[in-house]
Amino acid sequence: MARSTYPDLTVPDTSIYDYLFGGLTDAELDRVALIDGTSGAETTYRQLVGQIGLLAGALAARGVGVGDVVALLCPNVPAFATVFHGILRSGATATTINSLYTPDEIANQLTDAGATWFFTVSPLLPGAKAAAARLGIADDHLVVLDGAEGHPSLRDLLGEGHPAPEVSFDPATHLAVLPYSSGTTGRPKGVMLTHANLVANIEQARGSIGLVPDDRVLAVLPFFHIYGMTALLNYALKLRAALVTMPRFDLVEFLRIISEHRATWVFIAPPIAVALAKHPLVDQHDLSSVRVVFSGAAPLDGALAELVASRIGCTVAQGYGMTETSPVTHVIPTDRDDLDRSSIGFLVPNTEARLVDVETGVDVEPPADGGTSEPGELWIRGPQVMQGYLGNAAATAEMLDDEGWLHTGDIATVTADGVYRIVDRLKELIKYKGYQVAPAVLEAVLLGHPSIADAAVIGVLDADGQEVPKAFVVVQPGADLDADTVIAHVTAHVAPHEKVRVVEFIELIPKSSAGKILRKDLRAREQAASA
Known part of the structure; x- marks a missing residue:
């Protein structure tokens, strides 16, 4: 067993809303929190906090609160932050839905999560409405953010002027979000993440993911996915940076937004790295503002990372995690250019790991000095690990053992310095x-x-x-x-x-x-x- 090489942190015992927004100063309230990459419209932290409170109040006025699940089907637009955090501020649990899902897939998640209210946008309304109808979710419980006849709009709810409710719950046990993951195998399952899980993971990332308040973070990776939810949306808001939203990936628009809005951090998945390394369009745009390209969601090849770094003139790093770990467990620190880009870096604070031989079940020991360990399945334990899968004790038991170890299904190695690398995958996903x-x-x-x-x-x-x-x-x-x-x-x-x-x-x-x-x-x- 290995512990993070970082010192342990004290994780605040608070809700994700209070953690992110409770300590805002007057100067921070006037900073820009969100920029619509398409239109350029800006939302300050003061405006965002106000909208979140009004939405929470509107939900509370409708009887929504602790114990309720509210679904959100929405691309990356500034209103996502208002609705997502408004749901959590009301005491309800948010289940975020993949914007590409079919009506059948939407209905399956709504049913499994037990959602009784549903927020979406007009371009996604046909699928949302078909799914809601199967569950008996009435039109007045299906909110269309940008407005649609017969449905409440976000403007309607905010305009009611209801104050945010007083809510009370235990952050360690109360579910904040129910994102859906297939785990190591099988059909998607609701991952139960508490307020404490989300707060812990942002605290754990702060020493490695070196955002500063003056950064502008391009948010093209979807907020409905745990990577976008934690590493972009919540993390950037905690650091008082500005998020530049992008509803879907289009290379020309992606490059335009980086150039025009002078994005300094660009969070990507590896396929975007391929475009950044190889596509001729990149040379037609000024990307000189970019300090860091940070990859996640799938393994990034080291040679590809070097191509991106040399072409753009920036630092390229990657991290590792799972929906079941909120998600971050490993990060290449952005100030460590000496590390192999194909590694996943170090364990984040307050996190333990084991490498377990898949044949014998015996722990693989890290090398005493120099070299790299034998491979083993990566097991993780820490405050970011989920509570389990919603309504699925059997799947939970397969993934999470009695001692709190999450069995990732990924095969990894570790160096004597504590640098991990994913080398294979047991899981079928x-x-x-x-x-x-x-x-x-x-x-x-x-x-x-x-x-x-x-x-x-x-x-x-x-x-x-x-x-x-x-x-x-x-x-x-x-x-x-x-x-x-x-x-x-x-x-x-x-x-x-x-x-x-x-x-x-x-x-x-x-x-x-x-x-x-x-x-x-x-x-x-x-x-x-x-x-």
């Missing part, structure tokens, strides 16, 4: 452009096609070295099926990031005696084919 894709979900969709007898899905690398979903398909006897038809079938039933990108037809899906798909055999087949 596919990370496509930083988004989680659960093979089980795609396999269920594939098996719904009448011409498919059996199917399995694994992650494979594309030409840019990024992981994409590949389907192995067994065709029903006598059926006529091609790859395009298979891809189109899946596309019709899942979010865009979950689409199958490659199809291979085979005679038999390898399975264990218990009927479990032997993905390692499929990966071995893939490796042999590419050798």
Whole structure:
């Protein structure tokens, strides 16, 4: 077992709202908190805090508070911060929904989370309304931020002028958010994160992620994802920096916003790093303001990181974490250019880790001096670790043991200096452009096609070295099926990031005696084919 090389911190025993906004000075209140990257409209901390209080008051006036779950389906716009923190300020729990989800996927999350109120925006209203109708969420409980006939708007709620309620709860046990994750395997599950989890993780990151109040942080990675929620939205607000929001990634717009708004920090996922390193459009924009490019959500290749750093003239770093750890557990400090960019850096404060041999269950010891340890599954324990999966004791027990160790499913090594590197993955989860894709979900969709007898899905690398979903398909006897038809079938039933990108037809899906798909055999087949 290893502890963080940083000294332990005292984590404030408070709500996330009070932690972020309770200590604002008059000077800080007049600082810019949010900039709409598209329009340039600015929101100060004073305006943001006022809006949060008014929204919390409007919810409280409708009987929403501790024990209620409110859903939020919204891209990265300034109003996201108002609604998200307004929900938490009211004492309710926020469940944030992927903006790319289909109505079926939205309905599944609403049902599982037990949401009774739902906030969205007009471009996403058709899917939201279809999902809400299945659950019996009435139109007056479906708030459309920018307005739609028959639905309350954000302006309506804020205009009522209700004061924020007095709420009381234990930050250590009260759920702040319910983001959804597939964990190491299976279908998405509600990750129970308390106010204390979120507060702890921001405190833990402060010594490594070197934001300062004068920074402008480009927020293109989605706030609904734990990475965007903690490392961008909450972290930047705590540091009194300015967030420049971007609703979706478009390379031209991404480069324009960085240049025009003089962004100093750019949080990305590895596919964006590929564009920054290789795309000719980059040379047509002034990116000289960028001090740091920080990557997360999926592993960043060290050579790719160096290409980005040399092309833009900035520091490139990465971190590691999971939805189940709020998410940050490891960070390459932005002042440590000597560290290998492909590593995930050091454990953050108040965090313990173990590397466990997957065959023997024995702890892998770090080297006494120099060199690198043998690989082992990374286990994590700390105040950022989730309470468990909502309503799923079996899945919780598989992920989180009785001693509080979270079994990540990732295989790592560690140096004598405490620098970790992810070298492989036990889990079946596919990370496509930083988004989680659960093979089980795609396999269920594939098996719904009448011409498919059996199917399995694994992650494979594309030409840019990024992981994409590949389907192995067994065709029903006598059926006529091609790859395009298979891809189109899946596309019709899942979010865009979950689409199958490659199809291979085979005679038999390898399975264990218990009927479990032997993905390692499929990966071995893939490796042999590419050798």
